[in-house]
Amino acid sequence: MLFHVEMTVNLPHDMAPAQADQLKAREKEIAQGLQRDGVWRHLWRIAGRYANVSIFDVTDNAALHDTLMTLPLFPYMDIVVRPLCRHGSSIREDDR
Ligand SMILES: O=C(O)CC1=CCC(=O)O1
Numbered sequence: 576m577l578f579h580v581e582m583t584v585n586l587p588h589d590m591a592p593a594q595a596d597q598l599k600a601r602e603k604e605i606a607q608g609l610q611r612d613g614v615w616r617h618l619w620r621i622a623g624r625y626a627n628v629s630i631f632d633v634t635d636n637a638a639l640h641d642t643l644m645t646l647p648l649f650p651y652m653d654i655v656v657r658p659l660c661r662h663g664s665s666i667r668e669d670d671r
Pocket of ligand 1: 582584603604606625
């Protein structure tokens with residue numbers, strides 16, 4: 576199943592820069608692993624915001640939840656999930 580996921584990062588202003596850098600580095604490592612595995616299909620920065628729009632490809636809602644919970648930034652993100660289904664007019668072969 577495909578999911579449109581919007582993540583907004585809200586790091587506490589008083590978080591030590593070293594801790595923030597460590598969280599971001601670990602987040603990047605996990606995000607790139609999930610992309611290599613085909614789970615995190617798209618990752619786009621929303622211009623002008625500390626937020627992203629992503630497409631995840633997982634088996635079901637629970638799998639998406641479990642995946643998102645593995646992200647080191649999860650405790651600091653507001654996440655909006657929209658389940659997707661194929662559009663009848665789409666000509667793409669890779670969005671099933
Ligand atoms: O910077 C973000 O939007 C949060 C994030 C997702 C994957 C990553 O490396 O950072």
